Amino acid sequence: MRLTFFTDYGLRMLMRMGSAPDRAFSTAELAEEFGLSRNHLSKIMQRLAAGGLIETRRGSGGGATLAKGASEIRLGDVVRLLEEGQPLVECFGEGGACTLDGHCRLKGRLRAAEAAFLAHLDRSTLQDIALEPLSAT
Secondary structure, eight states: OOOOHHHHHHHHHHHHHHTSTTSOBOHHHHHHHHTOOHHHHHHHHHHHHHTTSEEEEOSTTOEEEESSOGGGOBHHHHHHHHTTTOOSSGGGSTTOOOTTTTTOSSHHHHHHHHHHHHHHHHTOBHHHHOOOOOOOO
């Protein structure tokens, strides 16, 4: 299974935020740290905020913080949120056409593999993968 760029960076952002859960991270700071455009990073932040994983505040002293403890954020839930609308294969998507539909023996196996993948991620939390706190040098 291959995750989208969007999900990859969403997980990285959460790992970074999990390294300092009491600190607010600005979009500009994270964009520079990851070498991403602020615009792309903002879209990821919006999805994470809409999913209740982070909270954002504008203005001086603002930024993004975890909305709940890192031990409460399951990795499978993060991937489900960020991969929403990105089916594993075309026939899983809405209106996905397949000439083999009704005769295919692969679709069920792929659904089971996807479910096993997410179930495995559900056994881990953000706390399990959060970066070690970065020391100021």
